[in-house]
Amino acid sequence: MRVIGLMSGTSYDAVEAAAADLTLDGDTLRLRPLGHLSVPYPDDLRNLIAAALPPATTTARTMCALDTGIGQTFATAAERALSELCADAADLVVSHGQTLYHWVENGTVQGTLQLGQPAWIAQRTGLPVISDLRSKDVAAGGQGAPLVSMTDTLLLGVLPGTPAALNLGGIANITVVAPGTAPLAFDIGPGNALLDTAVRHFTGGAEQYDVDGRRAGAGRPDAGLLRLLLSDPYYRRPAPKSTGKEHFHLPYLQHVLVRARGLDTDDVLATLTRLTAVTVADACRAHRVTELVVSGGGTRNRTLMEMITEELPDVPLRPSDDLGLPSEAKEALAFTVLGFLTFHGLPGALPSGTGARHAALLGSITPGRFPLRLPQPAPRPPRGLRIVV
Numbered sequence: 001m002r003v004i005g006l007m008s009g010t011s012y013d014a015v016e017a018a019a020a021d022l023t024l025d026g027d028t029l030r031l032r033p034l035g036h037l038s039v040p041y042p043d044d045l046r047n048l049i050a051a052a053l054p055p056a057t058t059t060a061r062t063m064c065a066l067d068t069g070i071g072q073t074f075a076t077a078a079e080r081a082l083s084e085l086c087a088d089a090a091d092l093v094v095s096h097g098q099t100l101y102h103w104v105e106n107g108t109v110q111g112t113l114q115l116g117q118p119a120w121i122a123q124r125t126g127l128p129v130i131s132d133l134r135s136k137d138v139a140a141g142g143q144g145a146p147l148v149s150m151t152d153t154l155l156l157g158v159l160p161g162t163p164a165a166l167n168l169g170g171i172a173n174i175t176v177v178a179p180g181t182a183p184l185a186f187d188i189g190p191g192n193a194l195l196d197t198a199v200r201h202f203t204g205g206a207e208q209y210d211v212d213g214r215r216a217g218a219g220r221p222d223a224g225l226l227r228l229l230l231s232d233p234y235y236r237r238p239a240p241k242s243t244g245k246e247h248f249h250l251p252y253l254q255h256v257l258v259r260a261r262g263l264d265t266d267d268v269l270a271t272l273t274r275l276t277a278v279t280v281a282d283a284c285r286a287h288r289v290t291e292l293v294v295s296g297g298g299t300r301n302r303t304l305m306e307m308i309t310e311e312l313p314d315v316p317l318r319p320s321d322d323l324g325l326p327s328e329a330k331e332a333l334a335f336t337v338l339g340f341l342t343f344h345g346l347p348g349a350l351p352s353g354t355g356a357r358h359a360a361l362l363g364s365i366t367p368g369r370f371p372l373r374l375p376q377p378a379p380r381p382p383r384g385l386r387i388v389v
């Protein structure tokens with residue numbers, strides 16, 4: 001079946017759309033990528049999201065406006081993917097939506113809210129839409145994240161040693177596939193979240209991120225500030241665990257920086273970049289990772305990639321593109337996999353990754369123009385993912 005995946009991550013810059021043809025062939029799920037594209041949020045909507053994110057307070061009216069505006073932007077991305085990537089023929093849209101709040105208390109996820117009303121997507125494309133993919137896992141006692149772990153696990157299973165997939169988005173997450181044990185997945189901590197926040201703060205909003213890691217590359221990490229940042233108990237919490245910008249936001253950064261007065265901006269950025277590198281390396285060492293497959297916007301930050309290599313001299317790094325999944329489209333493609341699984345009656349969550357009591361069948365389905373027709377449930381889940389180029 002032909003599936004369009006839509007994703008906007010914690011950096012909330014744009015909606016990524018990817019399309020793929022998926023078929024289940026015995027134990028193997030075959031995925032043929034059809035391309036991907038990106039639709040930036042209109043400036044006013046992006047500002048509205050920024051103003052509503054924690055620790056800000058907001059109103060029900062704003063939440064309604066966000067649900068509508070995000071849904072409409074996702075619908076535009078779906079329409080464009082349908083015509084530009086799918087020659088106007090697809091079977092399903094899978095929409096992650098935009099996370100507005102991931103409610104974690106003492107390590108337990110109480111709820112998670114992704115906005116982007118799927119009715120707009122169904123209305124404009126005429127296709128059925130699967131949305132709200134995290135809530136069933138949360139209701140089963142899981143973290144509801146990271147959900148890419150299913151795709152990662154199916155993909156990495158063929159590699160030797162203990163491979164891991166690392167995504168460097170706003171939040172960095174990892175999936176570790178060690179032989180003979182259940183795969184592990186968790187959010188490591190901030191990938192670009194604190195870095196982006198610091199750049200915006202120090203430039204008064206003139207710059208959005210540290211382009212190519214140039215500023216951090218010109219600075220020097222400060223040992224005291226790094227120690228302070230690393231003292232956050234989140235890093236010591238065992239998996240399963242997830243986090244977000246509810247925790248790693250501007251007031252969090254300001255609170256830490258008060259104790260590091262007098263540091264040059266580039267030194268702060270170098271320290272934040274080193275924080276991501278050190279926490280990634282700690283996660284890899286703790287799980288004896290032998291190879292890292294990397295994706296996400298952070299892979300474009302040369303200083304970050306150099307620092308990760310320095311921290312992990314014995315672990316080769318390669319982009320997910322090497323395995324057939326373009327780095328910037330990996331998450332959107334992972335959601336095509338999740339939609340395919342739900343449509344075929346198969347669980348998309350990995351309890352060993354999310355900590356759920358059982359593997360949940362994910363998502364809510366909004367019908368398209370025609371009555372909903374689900375295929376015959378698949379007899380068993382796939383054991384591997386083959387990318388067909």
Ligand SMILES: Nc1ncnc2c1ncn2[C@@H]1O[C@H](COP(=O)(O)OP(=O)(O)OP(=O)(O)O)[C@@H](O)[C@H]1O
Binds near residue numbers: 209211
């Ligand atoms: N050329 C670049 N140099 C440095 N950093 C970059 C570059 N391009 C992108 N980035 C970083 O990547 C971020 C976007 O990454 P990405 O789109 O993978 O995150 P996301 O999907 O929103 O987050 P998450 O995976 O946590 O949901 C930007 O905010 C920026 O920090």
Ligand SMILES: CC(=O)N[C@H]1[C@@H]2OC[C@@H](O2)[C@@H](O)[C@@H]1O[C@H](C)C(=O)O
Binds near residue numbers: 144170173331
């Ligand atoms: C609640 C939420 O939106 N979590 C995101 C976020 O961004 C990265 C990390 O934190 C990850 O756990 C998750 O997204 C990816 C796509 C996931 O679920 O695998």
